[in-house]
Amino acid sequence: MFAISQAIHFYESSLVTDGQVVRLSPSGHHPIVSFTAKDRKRIELPASAWWSVNVGDTVQVRYNVDDPRGTAVINNVMLIWWWPGLLSSLSAIFIFAGLKGESTGKADTQ
DSSP: OHHHHHHHHHHHHOEEEEEEEEEEOTTSSSEEEEEEOTTSOEEEEEOOOSSOOOTTOEEEEEEOTTOHHHHOEEOOHHHHHHHHHHHHHHHHHHHHHHHHTOOOSOOOOO
């Protein structure tokens, strides 16, 4: 549940600004995004996108004011909530299986 509280804190305390795709990685799949942080510093960093982007596209960037370079992500629900959602789902499955007394697939030995 720590991942969820971290994601909520990031979502509530971060700022959103426009960024621009300035180039693509050598593989052509990951955008390099440039944006101006609140302190007026220009930041350029690799980002992840689960959809096609082109050089020159404008994307929203969400970042923590205290660490824009270390926290910046493209402002997309899936990118922000992917890991917390996955970890929470897996945790719920294992907790439910444990409470029901079900095996997680390991063969019982007698």
